[in-house]
Amino acid sequence: MAEGEEKKTKRGAGRPRRLDPETIVATARRIIEEEGVAALSMRRVAKEVGSTPMALYHYVRDKDELLLLTLAGVSAQFPRPELPADPRARLITAAVHMHQVLAQVPWVLKVLELGGLTDKQALWIAEEIIDSAMACGLSAGQAVATYRTIWYFVYGDLVFRASAARRAAEPDRKQHWPAMLTEEDAAELPRLTALAPRWEELQRYDIAEQLAAIVDGLLSRAGGAGRAAEREPGAQEPHM
């Protein structure tokens, strides 16, 4: 057997391991996609790959690391949209795309909460948003802050979208709002009291509209129109 000779190559044809990281991660991802993050457990993955729970710990340090690894490649499943040339429109289009993609893979939210962005193939969205913001006259610092603000907003929207959907699926659980308002609150909370009867119709919420509005506010911070990087003290121009 040639196994001994091939041992020095870290990942050669010889010495097939019973387990390999790709299978572990792919299995974890499948479980999450089919049954949600809550269904993922080390024991479950071990069972499905035909091994024992502790064998997995040779490939990942703990469950959180496995969770983070399931992120890789997810965004590549979605086609990259054509973006408009106008930087403001481009920024909004990229942000709406980010929202729309994540709405289709809601489990990703739970994983993103654990750590940073680990899917390299999603970085183009940050690139486009930051680049658009700078093209609109923001400094690099402002552009990065703008990206964060947009991300926080998109994330928050998606979390409560999922939360509302969960609650709607369990209608016997008591809804607290606006039912909890009583007559006595009218003096303290006049607006809410007045709006309560037509609360349903007031729930219309268009993410693209909100995004356009907040982007307007964020871009209005620009010191001058267009071309910003020059104004930034110590800014290095990106090569392009």
Place this chain on the structure above:
Amino acid sequence: MAEGEEKKTKRGAGRPRRLDPETIVATARRIIEEEGVAALSMRRVAKEVGSTPMALYHYVRDKDELLLLTLAGVSAQFPRPELPADPRARLITAAVHMHQVLAQVPWVLKVLELGGLTDKQALWIAEEIIDSAMACGLSAGQAVATYRTIWYFVYGDLVFRASAARRAAEPDRKQHWPAMLTEEDAAELPRLTALAPRWEELQRYDIAEQLAAIVDGLLSRAGGAGRAAEREPGAQEPHM
């Protein structure tokens, strides 16, 4: 014994129950405050109130309901700030206050994700934000949407603040960004590549500043200056 006579009063002096909902909820809240939401379990609460896990299920339908009940009264611990008269400043002040209070009770975030706002004493913040937005000329629907947008943003910021803090406490876990950028990405991701070396300094992020910017954008949607409710078709004026 007078117990029989007092039985019809639902909550009289007689028939002291071994368990009562207040103690259960207070114990749950104490555990969460001291050790985080992850430390809360039905078994743990039962042990601390000197009972068995299943006894709790006579007072709450499940763990989620108990979690939701821990929210009540939390916001009352924080002094209500003086708000400026100018509606735009009032909106921003209320939003910053919401952010600042929640930053001090981070466990609340996890519970809010489960359902709606259940702490009645926090409703004044929504009241002030919606009222300010309408005073700035937004329709009721726009004002409610503005509240939601601000809430999503605040929530998102707090989640990733907590997340970054957790990651910072575990420095041996690999940080993915911007270390994962390679030379080859320079062509695809020129801005990120250019910004990567000074990523640290670009992380300055002022929540009040961002809030002010997005509020500007949201309020710029107003159809006219000032006094809005009249323009709203079918709007009922709050009594005030």
Place this chain on the structure above:
DNA sequence: ACCTGAACACCGTTCAAGT
């Protein structure tokens, strides 16, 4: 190096039984 098995210290919740 890679993997197993047993064990530790837990979970939420159902069910049947007690008072």
Place this chain on the structure above:
DNA sequence: ACCTGAACACCGTTCAAGT
């Protein structure tokens, strides 16, 4: 009505041992 005890079907992770 209120509570207990046993049981079911799970968890993540440590540790010592095997090959």
